[in-house]
Amino acid sequence: xxxxxxxxxxxxxxxxxxxxxxxxxxNGGPNVRDEVRSRVMRAxxxxxxxxxxxxxxxxxxxSRLLAFVFASDPENDPNSYYESALELGALRxxxxxxxxxxxxxxxxQTPDCHKRVLELITTQRCDGLxxxxxYSDDVALIEAVLAQGCKVVTVxxxxxxxxxxxxxxxxxxxxxxxxxxxxxxxxxRRFGFIAGLEGHLSADLRLKGFQRxxxxxxxxxxxxxxxxxxxxxxxxxxxxPGLLDHPLGPTALVCANDDMAAGALSAAHxxxxxIPKDLSITGFDDAPVAAIVWPPLxxxxxxxKVLGQRAVELLVARLTGVDIAPEPVFHQLEHAVVSxxxxxxx
Amino acid sequence: xxxxxxxxxxxxxxxxxxxxxxxxxxNGGPNVRDEVRSRVMRAxxxxxxxxxxxxxxxxxxxSRLLAFVFASDPENDPNSYYESALELGALRxxxxxxxxxxxxxxxxQTPDCHKRVLELITTQRCDGLxxxxxYSDDVALIEAVLAQGCKVVTVxxxxxxxxxxxxxxxxxxxxxxxxxxxxxxxxxRRFGFIAGLEGHLSADLRLKGFQRxxxxxxxxxxxxxxxxxxxxxxxxxxxxPGLLDHPLGPTALVCANDDMAAGALSAAHxxxxxIPKDLSITGFDDAPVAAIVWPPLxxxxxxxKVLGQRAVELLVARLTGVDIAPEPVFHQLEHAVVSxxxxxxx
DNA sequence: CGCTTCCATGGAAGCGCTTCCAATTGGCAG
DNA sequence: CTGCCAATTGGAAGCGCTTCCATGGAAGCG
Numbered sequence: 101x102x103x104x105x106x107x108x109x110x111x112x113x114x115x116x117x118x119x120x121x122x123x124x125x126x127n128g129g130p131n132v133r134d135e136v137r138s139r140v141m142r143a144x145x146x147x148x149x150x151x152x153x154x155x156x157x158x159x160x161x162x163s164r165l166l167a168f169v170f171a172s173d174p175e176n177d178p179n180s181y182y183e184s185a186l187e188l189g190a191l192r193x194x195x196x197x198x199x200x201x202x203x204x205x206x207x208x209q210t211p212d213c214h215k216r217v218l219e220l221i222t223t224q225r226c227d228g229l230x231x232x233x234x235y236s237d238d239v240a241l242i243e244a245v246l247a248q249g250c251k252v253v254t255v256x257x258x259x260x261x262x263x264x265x266x267x268x269x270x271x272x273x274x275x276x277x278x279x280x281x282x283x284x285x286x287x288x289r290r291f292g293f294i295a296g297l298e299g300h301l302s303a304d305l306r307l308k309g310f311q312r313x314x315x316x317x318x319x320x321x322x323x324x325x326x327x328x329x330x331x332x333x334x335x336x337x338x339x340x341p342g343l344l345d346h347p348l349g350p351t352a353l354v355c356a357n358d359d360m361a362a363g364a365l366s367a368a369h370x371x372x373x374x375i376p377k378d379l380s381i382t383g384f385d386d387a388p389v390a391a392i393v394w395p396p397l398x399x400x401x402x403x404x405k406v407l408g409q410r411a412v413e414l415l416v417a418r419l420t421g422v423d424i425a426p427e428p429v430f431h432q433l434e435h436a437v438v439s440x441x442x443x444x445x446x
Numbered sequence: 447x448x449x450x451x452x453x454x455x456x457x458x459x460x461x462x463x464x465x466x467x468x469x470x471x472x473n474g475g476p477n478v479r480d481e482v483r484s485r486v487m488r489a490x491x492x493x494x495x496x497x498x499x500x501x502x503x504x505x506x507x508x509s510r511l512l513a514f515v516f517a518s519d520p521e522n523d524p525n526s527y528y529e530s531a532l533e534l535g536a537l538r539x540x541x542x543x544x545x546x547x548x549x550x551x552x553x554x555q556t557p558d559c560h561k562r563v564l565e566l567i568t569t570q571r572c573d574g575l576x577x578x579x580x581y582s583d584d585v586a587l588i589e590a591v592l593a594q595g596c597k598v599v600t601v602x603x604x605x606x607x608x609x610x611x612x613x614x615x616x617x618x619x620x621x622x623x624x625x626x627x628x629x630x631x632x633x634x635r636r637f638g639f640i641a642g643l644e645g646h647l648s649a650d651l652r653l654k655g656f657q658r659x660x661x662x663x664x665x666x667x668x669x670x671x672x673x674x675x676x677x678x679x680x681x682x683x684x685x686x687p688g689l690l691d692h693p694l695g696p697t698a699l700v701c702a703n704d705d706m707a708a709g710a711l712s713a714a715h716x717x718x719x720x721i722p723k724d725l726s727i728t729g730f731d732d733a734p735v736a737a738i739v740w741p742p743l744x745x746x747x748x749x750x751k752v753l754g755q756r757a758v759e760l761l762v763a764r765l766t767g768v769d770i771a772p773e774p775v776f777h778q779l780e781h782a783v784v785s786x787x788x789x790x791x792x
Numbered sequence: 793c794g795c796t797t798c799c800a801t802g803g804a805a806g807c808g809c810t811t812c813c814a815a816t817t818g819g820c821a822g
Numbered sequence: 823c824t825g826c827c828a829a830t831t832g833g834a835a836g837c838g839c840t841t842c843c844a845t846g847g848a849a850g851c852g
Contacts, residue, residue: 105568107808118832123810131830150568154509155808157500158837184530191551200548200570205537222451223496224546333738362738369740392679392708394715394740453838464802469840477800501838504807797850805842810835817830822823 106147115143126151157225166194166201166415167226168408169217169235171208180331180359181387182404186232186255189408197416202226208234214241221250228415230255230408234299237261253415255407258301266418266428268410270435272302275400276309278437279382282398283352284317286445288380291324292343292350294360296331303331303356306384306400310354325350329360333389336363341371344379351380351446358383358390361397365442376444386438395441402435452493461489472497503571512540512547512761513572514754515563515581517554526677526705527733528750532578532601535754543762548572554580560587567596574761576601576754580645583607599761601753604647612764612774614756616781618648621746622655624783625728628744629698630663632791634726637670638689638696640706642677649677649702652730652746656700671696675706679735682709687717690725697726697792704729704736707743711788722790732784741787748781 108126112119117136124132125140143149157163168190170183190201202224206216217235220226228251235241236254239261245252246265254267261267283291293310296303307326314323325346329335336355340363343353353368355361361383365375373379375395383390386401410431417424454472458465463482470478471486489495503509514536516529536547548570552562563581566572574597581587582600585607591598592611600613607613629637639656642649653672660669671692675681682701686709689699699714701707707729711721719725721741729736732747756777763770 109808119808120810120832121830124831127810131828133830136830148568150565152504152571152808153569154500154503154571155837156810158498158504158807158839159809159811161810161837163500187549188551191549202546203533203537203549205534219496222494223499225498225500333734366738366740388679389735389738392712392735393738394712455838465838466802466840467800470801473840477798479800482800498838501807502840504809504837505839505841507807507840793852795851797848799848800846802845803843805840807840808837810837812835813833815830815832817828819828820826822825 105152106149108149108151110147111140111143111149114147115140162227162419163225164199165224165226166190166199166228166230166412167204167220167224168201168230168232169204169206169220170232171206171213171235173207180357181389182357182385183232185387185404186408186411189405189410190230190412191408192405193409193412193416197412199412199416201230201412206235214238214244217241218244218248221245221248226250227419228252230411230415232256233258233302234297236267237299237301239264251415251418253411253418255411256302258303258305262430264428266414266430268407268414268431268433269302270402270407270433272305272435273309273312275384275402275435275437276306277313278309278435279306279354279384279400280310280313282437282439283354283380283382283443284313286380286443288352288446289319289323290348290350290352292340292346292348292353293324293326294336294339294343294353294355294364295326295328296356296360298328300331303384306356324348329356329363331357331359333359333363333366336360336365337367337370338363340364340367344368344371344373352443353379353381355381355383358385358387358397358399361399361442362389362393365393365397376442380443380446382443390438390440398440398443399438400435401438403433406433451498452495454495454497456493457486457489457495460493461486508573508765509571510545511570511572512536512545512574512576512758513550513566513570514547514576514578515550515552515566516578517552517559517581519553526703527735528703528731529578531733531750532754532757535751535756536576536758537754538751539755539758539762543758545758545762547576547758552581560584560590563587564590564594567591567594572596573765574598576757576761578602579604579648580643582613583645583647585610597761597764599757599764601757602648604649604651608776610774612760612776614753614760614777614779615648616748616753616779618651618781619655619658621730621748621781621783622652623659624655624781625652625700625730625746626656626659628783628785629700629726629728629789630659632726632789634698634792635665635669636694636696636698638686638692638694638699639670639672640682640685640689640699640701640710641672641674642702644674646677649730652702670694675702675709677703677705679705679709679712682706682711683713683716684709686710686713690714690717690719698789699725699727701727701729704731704733704743704745707745707788708735708739711739711743722788726789726792728789736784736786744786744789745784746781747784749779752779
């Protein structure tokens, strides 16, 4: 059964070169004649040789292991589309690059969450971390990680972290703005806003863009009501009624993500409202749920899977130092308002 | 900045013992005096020592790495709740056991999918694999993996694999049976069945249980129509109309999972049917979507996250050989029919 | 009381790789 | 023709851990 796998020495012997030369070829090192390089490659093929990542990591000091850190509470059922899609994209990004990603669920808000993230470096020897919100805005954490010599890419940072560290994301402020413009165009003037969790700064940017569009029309704080949810469907169902009963009498409910919008939609159904005739509702992300609910949700599309993939690519570039400037890079991808059937003229 | 981490030799020196003794303590080996053991542990604490997994893997020949293999096409957006939840459970299971899981998306149906799964062993040196459907029914693949000396746990196997290898799952046949009983009790006698993908044997068991319940009432092949979907919302929307137009005139649509049921529900809405008055619809899994759609879906609950966690626990038990019999083990968890609002008397 | 057996510990070897540095070669300017 | 440099290759030394085997002493036995 389990026959011993060939080692680098087997390859060296078969191709008639020294072990170091094989190592050079395998790692794309310079100063190897083409003839030797191809001879080695042929031996690799012939033996079906694969490098042993443990040995490489031990000798070379790098594990080629990344960690994808997300914060949601694992006991709460609906692990969100946002995180799943990010992860899937990261997985896809790793495939081509020869890296592996360790998915790590570290509930934040717990006192030891910083410690748990930092332990990924010491116990797993990860070379780099991908931090999703709200960790992507935690400057103290990021600096602590960087101080350990571990690289970081932030996903959807929304505050000061955005300019100080490598990151990927969309322009959330512009997304909120664009959505608000659409609603204003439809004649809406009084709004309810279901914001996201405190500390998720990118979600707050959506609100900020929304406010900017309002201000352009001379509308201000008196023209909308805001509450905070936790991005879950459930919080949408719980919070929508309060907003609907608000003295303002909002004609549109703007939600910081699709799950909460779906919850709001469900709550609206429950009180017999006809959507979008009686009330407009919008989400953010363009998650699958946006197309599943009835009527399908108007939302802002963001390419979450691509974000995950780009995060890996950026992190690996930073790790290998190829094709990358020393100063922080932010990859901003395109968003787009997707008008479906939960919005209408008032 | 990056100061060198303490090694096992630092611990040995500080506690005044040899390196091997520290190793013994760390691995719970026998033949160490309690006094020595605690002295070593104190040194470990003092230095904040963590074993280097690369070194341990290289020297010991085991990586403490598991792979969670799932099959869905990464280009298809809605990576299903089933797989996400399984993964989350597996992650949680690893936490306590000191193992890590590498999540691997290997689209099946491609000619090289066996090769890609086997490469997890050679390339990543995984000690064990968790195979989700349909890989959990692929006897040839499982035997090939086992032949490499890598352990396997199957999730929701439905065919011969169920008795031959370690696995976790619910009794899908009984789930289908229970659901059918409920529908029969409500007076339904003509059914449409949206089955799952070919080769997902556990999903077929649901149909089998359903048929058994029908047979008990003297109903047979002439009393239901069946089509196959691919477990996505979209396939539910596409397939439901055909079933509704079937000459049989089904009064209930039974779907192999919740996403397809949600799709069927949406299709029913689109043609103006009132659910559950005009038509009953059922799903399977009790995914979050079941509670999100309107009206909420009657379905069969299965504890998917716990399944993922149990899979890890079983795999690690098999790997370490503790607390486990040599013959294959199947952990069967409880399912439960959840009657919500898409089912009513006909 | 001499013998085996068991327990607790340590020494040495080596897992499979990379990194550092030395050695050899060929080319080319002086 | 000599010297020097760059290109190419290899030898040796580990990375931090576990496994194998040897050692010494305490305990058990006829």
